[in-house]
Amino acid sequence: MRNSSIFRLLFIGLFLIAAPNWTLGQIVDPLHPKDPRHAPAMEKVTTCASCHKCDHPTQDDPCMIHCPRHGSHFYGQHEADEGPEIVIIDQLADLYRPVVFAHRLHADMSNMTGGCENCHHYSEQSGVIPPCRECHDAAKGPVSLNQPALKGAYHRQCMNCHRDWSHESACGFCHEQVHEGIGAAVADTTDIVGIPHPIIEAVPTYTYETSYEKGALVTFHHNDHVDMFGLNCVDCHRGDSCSRCHDTGKSQVQRLNHLTTCCACHGERNCAFCHTTDPKPMFEHTHTAGWALDPHHTDVACNTCHGSPQDFRTPSDKCTSCHIHWEDGAFDHKVTGLVLSEDHLDLDCSDCHLEMDFGTRPSCEDCHDEPMLPDKLPGTRL
Amino acid sequence: MVSRRDFFKITGTVAGTAALTAVGAEASAPHPKLDPDRFGVLTDTTLCIGCRRCEWACAEQNDLPHGDLESFGDTSVFDLMRRPDAESYTVVNRYSPPAGTDQPLDVKVQCLHCEHPACVSACIVGALVKSPQGPVIYDAWKCIGCRYCMIACPFQIPAYEYADPLTPRIMKCTMCSERTLAEGRPPACVEMCPPEALVFGRRSELLELAHRRIMENPDRYHPEVIGEHIAGGTSWLMITDRPAAEIDIPELSNESPAVITETIQHGIFKGFTGPLMLFGILGILMKSSSDKRKEKEDENG
Numbered sequence: 001m002r003n004s005s006i007f008r009l010l011f012i013g014l015f016l017i018a019a020p021n022w023t024l025g026q027i028v029d030p031l032h033p034k035d036p037r038h039a040p041a042m043e044k045v046t047t048c049a050s051c052h053k054c055d056h057p058t059q060d061d062p063c064m065i066h067c068p069r070h071g072s073h074f075y076g077q078h079e080a081d082e083g084p085e086i087v088i089i090d091q092l093a094d095l096y097r098p099v100v101f102a103h104r105l106h107a108d109m110s111n112m113t114g115g116c117e118n119c120h121h122y123s124e125q126s127g128v129i130p131p132c133r134e135c136h137d138a139a140k141g142p143v144s145l146n147q148p149a150l151k152g153a154y155h156r157q158c159m160n161c162h163r164d165w166s167h168e169s170a171c172g173f174c175h176e177q178v179h180e181g182i183g184a185a186v187a188d189t190t191d192i193v194g195i196p197h198p199i200i201e202a203v204p205t206y207t208y209e210t211s212y213e214k215g216a217l218v219t220f221h222h223n224d225h226v227d228m229f230g231l232n233c234v235d236c237h238r239g240d241s242c243s244r245c246h247d248t249g250k251s252q253v254q255r256l257n258h259l260t261t262c263c264a265c266h267g268e269r270n271c272a273f274c275h276t277t278d279p280k281p282m283f284e285h286t287h288t289a290g291w292a293l294d295p296h297h298t299d300v301a302c303n304t305c306h307g308s309p310q311d312f313r314t315p316s317d318k319c320t321s322c323h324i325h326w327e328d329g330a331f332d333h334k335v336t337g338l339v340l341s342e343d344h345l346d347l348d349c350s351d352c353h354l355e356m357d358f359g360t361r362p363s364c365e366d367c368h369d370e371p372m373l374p375d376k377l378p379g380t381r382l
Numbered sequence: 383m384v385s386r387r388d389f390f391k392i393t394g395t396v397a398g399t400a401a402l403t404a405v406g407a408e409a410s411a412p413h414p415k416l417d418p419d420r421f422g423v424l425t426d427t428t429l430c431i432g433c434r435r436c437e438w439a440c441a442e443q444n445d446l447p448h449g450d451l452e453s454f455g456d457t458s459v460f461d462l463m464r465r466p467d468a469e470s471y472t473v474v475n476r477y478s479p480p481a482g483t484d485q486p487l488d489v490k491v492q493c494l495h496c497e498h499p500a501c502v503s504a505c506i507v508g509a510l511v512k513s514p515q516g517p518v519i520y521d522a523w524k525c526i527g528c529r530y531c532m533i534a535c536p537f538q539i540p541a542y543e544y545a546d547p548l549t550p551r552i553m554k555c556t557m558c559s560e561r562t563l564a565e566g567r568p569p570a571c572v573e574m575c576p577p578e579a580l581v582f583g584r585r586s587e588l589l590e591l592a593h594r595r596i597m598e599n600p601d602r603y604h605p606e607v608i609g610e611h612i613a614g615g616t617s618w619l620m621i622t623d624r625p626a627a628e629i630d631i632p633e634l635s636n637e638s639p640a641v642i643t644e645t646i647q648h649g650i651f652k653g654f655t656g657p658l659m660l661f662g663i664l665g666i667l668m669k670s671s672s673d674k675r676k677e678k679e680d681e682n683g
Contacts, residue, residue, distance in 0.1 A: 095451065145583055145588070145591045148578045149578065151578065152576070155431070155576035156429065163485060167484070169431040170455055171433060171455060
């Protein structure tokens with residue numbers, strides 16, 4: 001009996017010595033399966049708070065700290081106005097004063113080049129964007145080999161663009177240095193805070209000279225693409241940095257890559273679609289499709305008939321290919337603004353609209369001896 | 383009678399054979415005993431923004447003469463290629479932008495803390511020591527100022543305080559050993575680096591990280607971790623966007639220069655074989671010549 005209790009004590013003692021050395025990575029725990037993607041991170045996990053926000057995580061509410069360690073995930077659409085006007089970044093103020101970051105201005109600019117995910121590489125599925133410090137540690141140096149600490153995250157984010165357009169890495173652009181005897185305090189807001197980015201007026205038409213022999217000219221009607229085809233800035237300018245416009249000393253290589261940008265939509269066209277010997281005229285539906293949009297289709301958005309620019313389709317030029325309910329008798333001429341009189345109601349469309357050409361005005365002479373139009377109409381105008 | 387010329391021929395051949403045999407036998411010379419968890423630093427030059435704050439932090443930490451923080455914002459120093467000198471353990475040099483971009487490549491230069499350092503091997507008084515934890519540490523008290531380390535270093539890193547006539551020292555990066563070894567804190571430059579282009583950690587883990595970055599961004603990096611193999615490997619590792627030679631890393635073999643010199647020297651003296659053979663042959667020669675002289679004397683006598 002005595003022997004067995006000594007062994008038991010010994011066993012408990014050994015367990016107490018060994019237990020604190022266990023880490024999560026070694027515990028075989030159904031709640032913490034060994035996902036190979038998380039293995040490097042799990043080995044370094046020492047406390048629950050490394051992964052969980054609350055003190056008592058449960059299976060239903062694990063309250064995980066959201067850290068996009070593997071690729072970026074961004075959900076939801078956000079407007080520039082949703083975010084704060086300015087953000088004071090002061091968690092790391094030490095040698096320098098806090099940075100006054102004009103968030104609204106940057107959000108505004110990002111709208112033109114790829115949206116919020118330009119900087120925020122992660123948002124929760126609900127659309128909530130967590131602050132950088134939730135994942136990036138505020139320690140001075142890098143603490144994890146897997147991701148930059150807060151200082152590194154901020155600087156990489158900012159300097160990536162700032163260095164590109166100013167061609168320098170001057171700390172003083174964002175920071176005001178803390179001089180001896182003066183504690184860290186909020187610096188004056190810069191003069192750009194509160195001023196939205198001016199609306200960019202692009203050149204309506206660009207003509208590029210290329211080395212392509214069969215068609216040296218490429219005419220790009222910017223207005224067509226924006227106003228008529230309804231493209232957003234980011235559809236083409238995705239990932240552009242400010243230096244695209246603000247860097248006066250930029251070289252040719254910094255221009256938008258026309259090949260990938262244009263071919264994203266026009267990929268199935270042949271070279272001659274863009275490369276011409278003479279400047280290409282602006283888009284005209286009559287010219288391209290053979291019938292004018294005027295007057296009844298002027299307000300119809302392109303994508304109503306043609307789908308999105310990325311998924312362009314060409315419907316047939318028969319009205320009934322779109323207006324499927326316009327089978328015989330179902331068409332109410334009233335929609336054109338003209339209510340047909342009883343005499344004309346039973347006529348076939350092609351009796352007046354010769355060869356079903358709805359683009360040109362019908363003539364009355366085929367049935368009536370004397371020219372009736374424009375004095376007399378086959379009905380009453382609304 | 384052995385002529386003077388023959389004597390040198392024979393002894394030279396014997397000594398050379400002994401040395402070469404030793405080199406062959408000792409092709410893998412004994413490396414200093416290194417800790418498998420030894421420290422290192424990884425420089426990712428593609429993240430460096432050329433702010434030169436590492437230079438400031440280094441000077442501040444090591445009591446080197448320097449201007450105030452803002453004076454390091456001066457980018458005109460990039461007009462010339464600089465080397466670490468007696469007043470700076472580290473410098474940043476600027477190289478032309480990679481193809482297709484306007485952003486230049488900035489490269490931090492400092493002692494790479496070789497795994498098997500030639501400077502340590504060349505130091506005749508043991509003033510330079512390779513710590514098993516990584517840093518190559520200098521002890522000014524032991525140094526006699528021979529500057530052999532400066533000649534030995536394949537990267538031309540050690541500098542000498544020529545301006546100090548009384549107590550000149552060898553000056554080179556210490557990997558902030560007083561912080562890294564004593565406190566486990568990263569070197570001053572690493573702690574300062576704004577975009578965290580420098581990472582401090584276990585060398586084995588840094589190697590993994592470097593290879594992972596290269597694998598995940600093949601367009602961004604040249605597929606080589608500088609320091610993994612060069613000159614027998616270094617504690618300080620680098621990844622960059624171009625071949626090492628283009629950022630002025632000398633083209634060296636993957637064997638430490640110290641290995642060749644050490645194997646020859648240690649080989650000759652191993653078990654005292656070389657000297658014993660030399661003196662043995664000398665003895666035989668002396669004996670035979672004295673015998674001959676005796677015979678002559680006897681004949682004459």
